[in-house]
Amino acid sequence: MRALILCLLAGSWLAYTSPAQAHAFLEQAVPKVGSTVDSSPTELRLRFSEAVEPAFSRITLAKKDGGAIALGPVAVDPGDDRILVAAVPAPLPPGVYRVSWRAVSRDTHTTTGDFTFQVGR
């Protein structure tokens, strides 16, 4: 009887468990990865697969074949700690831009990546 109860308890514990997320991977971005937007974005928003550490995460923006463009400080969205936000202080002239990111997840692992988007046709 005791063995049966133990087995039932063990079984229900295993049934309860289900997959979780891990390293912070980019899931969504505004502007979208590879997209073309009509007008300059006022901020960059990158949503990752898990909570990130703003103190050590970075977003940089550069004109495709040009120099870096200053962004506001990187912060997490107050409503969702998986989203990194950086303000774009000055409107971006039409052209192709590259966003590079380095995300440190809450379980201390680092991922990096980049993508481009285009402003104007």
Place this chain on the structure above:
Amino acid sequence: MIDWPLVGARFVHLTALMILAGSSLFALLIAGGVPPRRWLIPAAAAAALSAVGWLFAVAAAMSDRSLAAVDAATLRLVLGATAFGHVWKVQLALAGATLAVAAWRGGRGCSVLVFALAAALLTGVAAVGHAGMAGGSTGLLHIGNDAVHLLAAAVWLGGLVPLAALLYRASSGNGSPPATLHAIERFSTMAIAAVAVVLLTGTANLQWLLNSAAGIASDWGRVLAIKLGLVAGLLVLAAINRLILLPRLHSAASAAREGAAVALYRTVLFEQMVAVMVLTAASLLGTLPPPVAAASPPRAFQQVVGGAVGSPQEAEIPMPVAV
């Protein structure tokens, strides 16, 4: 790329905590409560030093610098502004307290305190590992599961250290045979319960981190497979001890008893070696990206730093996910 400083710090920290938790519980439940100060002090010192090393390794990885380039400002930022840091401030304080308690010449109370502190420290390790990433109440559940996984492993593997000492005395003809036999049988029973808990919590962990059979074909999956192979080896050794050698300790002839004690002592030493390998694999496992991470689609343009998912290709691949 593997973050060897972090793997090393995790290995030393885990091993020291297993010895602290396992041998203090052994003292309490089996050996009359006297704390084995001979191991407790070095193990507590190793736990404290490796906690500092772990902090430096994480600071280096987070700030993208070499270990030598980690400065006070980076350490302050890690401790003050990250989830890891919030846990680790407590970890460092508890590790310091453990060292003080281990050095204290107390009796039973010392063992109780060391066990409680080591259990809290193992929970800290669970909190900064992959279990901590879910956040919220599910995260707490994962951390609890992982903490129990680590504590049960500690009861088993950490207990092998005082067990070997006991067998060494018995095999050299010292110690009272009935008391020794009683102690070994009690440990054996305790270890079986601990193994059951390790298997259960390990399987729960697997369900969280491995959401498809394909995930086995990752570095994480391969290291896990090695770890499980080693655990299987440990179970075989434990079965030999329990089923073959332990009954021989009941033998009437004292020469046969001592022979069995020598054989038991040797397999326990061998078990310790395999346990060290299991802990090495487990230390590595916690730094590799588990395959759940690799499962979502747009991975071609991102890279795990210090891991091995995807490759940093040119970033013209459109994202299939709508915003």
